[in-house]
Amino acid sequence: MRITLQQIADRAGVSRGTVDRALKRRGRINAEVAENIRQIAREMGYSPNRAGRALAIGRQNLYLGVILQAADTPFMQNVLRGVEDAGKEAEQLGIRVELRSNPDQNAQKTCAFMQELLTEECQGLALIPVEDPQISAMIRSYHEKGIPVITFNSDLQDSGRDCFIGPDAIRSGRTAAGLMAEILPEGACAAVISGYPHNESHQNKVNGFGGELSCIRPDLQLLPVYYAYDNNIAAGRITEELLENYGDKPLGIYLAAAGAEGVCAVLRECRQPGQVKVVSNDLTNANKQALKEGYLQFLLGQDAYRQGYEPIMQLVNRLIDGTELPSEAQYINIDIKNRYNLE
């Protein structure tokens, strides 16, 4: 049988309550006695029973808040699935999960949600932030109250959040560059279609891609960056332009943001699969289809499910095991998919 608090108490000649206080460092305890108890616990190899703890703290009616942005994109749907699964696990342990979704990425509304959860005294918050000083200020209020905040999917610098869980955009761009470098022939052109010029994540991918590619394949002609504003039609137009201007050479296109569908629509019209090499982000159904048909060579996934699942579970574990959250960013693995290892 595993070691229990009672066994430690017996050995130390004190009561269970005292052992608990010593181990949890809740003050109000004789320092010497406490140290002795901790020593004994260490010797006996004590590690708390998770079920016991979960059951006991369940009386406090604990709950966690989650705030999502723009949950209607295919990517966010997968994030949502992760959130929901983690939520189910939490509820099975008696921890409620309050989910709020913000369709229009509105900072005001996000703030209102945060205020609401704060006044209801939630025990932790996982949120996809929108870039806004109000949000940062709100995160600081959480921090002052000792309520942990995890940003996920995208980070908010200097907001005082406890940790961030999400993609490493620069690395994602570099990974795409590595793929492009392998598949483009000597002297080819490499184009980048990004989303928004001021989106940090998009920009990081672009920089990661361009920086790495020009370094490892100096023979390629790296074209200036295009912006499609996450719009398929715009991406399609850019593709037409690219084909017109550089269609006589081998061509590679890296999509740092949405728009692959638009690109592939144009390629389907006037090119054979694989003639233009395309590397894109986002494991959407349309993209998977294009990958299977050969109009996309590689897809880079960010494991959307895990991005939703992990933050909740970390808050849950903090609550139950009392472990502290990691203080640094935790980057989700970058998945490379070709048509054979999809799913």
Add this chain to the structure above:
Amino acid sequence: MRITLQQIADRAGVSRGTVDRALKRRGRINAEVAENIRQIAREMGYSPNRAGRALAIGRQNLYLGVILQAADTPFMQNVLRGVEDAGKEAEQLGIRVELRSNPDQNAQKTCAFMQELLTEECQGLALIPVEDPQISAMIRSYHEKGIPVITFNSDLQDSGRDCFIGPDAIRSGRTAAGLMAEILPEGACAAVISGYPHNESHQNKVNGFGGELSCIRPDLQLLPVYYAYDNNIAAGRITEELLENYGDKPLGIYLAAAGAEGVCAVLRECRQPGQVKVVSNDLTNANKQALKEGYLQFLLGQDAYRQGYEPIMQLVNRLIDGTELPSEAQYINIDIKNRYNLE
């Protein structure tokens, strides 16, 4: 607050014990009453509290058995890490995990372990099998006693195991073919270095690779399969031979089994990184190093950690939640790694 057994009992006008019997279908209960209780539970949206259950069943001193083979390879070390982490989680819930490792893949010893765990009445077994009728017979004895058996890493057909968790070798070979097809130029030679001719997993990879590659790149010259018997020196010799015979053409090498280190040692001597295109299995440190240096283009991982972690956790969940195990094979994702998305 979540619905509890007591609340259902109150509504149904019976005791907690009766509700439990009705929901768990432990017989000895009036059929009508039972149906009524189940109906109420459904209406109230009851779902059991995991912590409560874990705590209660903890009194039975439950334990699970795990049997590993040849745990000294780098791959198995990662599997082991997964097993250990899952074991820790199990122990935190009061479920003991008994781990046995079989260094020399001996069927006799594996059988002895299985017999031992069986007589000690373990509540579930996860094992990496060795191909042997004795093992299959043992699995059947488990089955008769109602003790679930999960094979992992490699399967044992027709043994009556409850489910298999591991890699899909054919798909792994196809994935490698997809990569090779992208990076080899027109008219190149493609070689395959496998491990053992009679190893099913190796053979599946070879078939997946060859079948797919000849289909999507008929212009390539697919060389006959070489066998290196998981030996780096042999793999190196094969590489020398390949360079000698086909060194004037562009060349690609797919490693379906161990030996990449030997291949890279030869390439380091007489070729520039990337001159010969190499796709290999196994995320060993040596392979990662070669990937970074450019002597390997891609590595295919089988998420060794998950292969160890998942089987244990599924047995744990079965014990705690009483859910049945999936009856089919569960394939672990195939990870494509280039030098940028390692880790």
Add this chain to the structure above:
DNA sequence: TTGAAAGCGCTAACAA
């Protein structure tokens, strides 16, 4: 066939 009660390991409120 059912109810009552003990107990799993832990936390927290209250007493001492």
Add this chain to the structure above:
DNA sequence: TTGTTAGCGCTTTCAA
């Protein structure tokens, strides 16, 4: 500063 106790939700044993 410490001990005692009730109770979290569930399973299981023993009585009825």
